Amino acid sequence: MEKPRDEEIHTATKEEMDKVRRLLVKIDKMKKSPLKGVSGGECPTCGGICDYADDLTFEYYTPGGKITIANLKGLECRRCGDQAYDLKSVGVIEEQFRALPPSGYEVGISKLGAGKLGIYFTKDLMRVMDFKPGEKAIITPITRRKMVVEI
Numbered sequence: 001m002e003k004p005r006d007e008e009i010h011t012a013t014k015e016e017m018d019k020v021r022r023l024l025v026k027i028d029k030m031k032k033s034p035l036k037g038v039s040g041g042e043c044p045t046c047g048g049i050c051d052y053a054d055d056l057t058f059e060y061y062t063p064g065g066k067i068t069i070a071n072l073k074g075l076e077c078r079r080c081g082d083q084a085y086d087l088k089s090v091g092v093i094e095e096q097f098r099a100l101p102p103s104g105y106e107v108g109i110s111k112l113g114a115g116k117l118g119i120y121f122t123k124d125l126m127r128v129m130d131f132k133p134g135e136k137a138i139i140t141p142i143t144r145r146k147m148v149v150e151i
Helices: 014-029 086-101 124-130
Strands: 039-042 049-062 065-077 084-086 108-113 116-120 139-145 146-150
Touching: 014 108, 049 084, 049 086, 065 086, 084 086
Parallel strands: none
Antiparallel strands: 039 049, 049 065, 065 084, 108 116, 139 146
């Protein structure tokens, strides 16, 4: 997937940031990382040397934006920068992905006649969304090839 442009990247709300802070505080209260103090491990990617780090950042691009989680703990390669997270940090990452709705549903665009087009939503999309036939939608163009549909 290609990197989205700046105007396409979601800016985290105060509520989302507070949720991540609460998760990080919960992790900090747990006992220290079992990887703390590890140094000299071999990187499985490049064969370089991995050391413990407590300032790792996880970044993931979604069709609607970017997820960034900072202050994670784990191992980082000195040569290639590859990262491996400890179990607690993986828990924080998984918690964020559980909150994400499934994305990337493909829908067809049909010609309705008289210069009108229609979009048909799949059963899978209707199952995860909260809308029914007959409801009104607001479509906001973002770019020439991207739009937001709000129900």
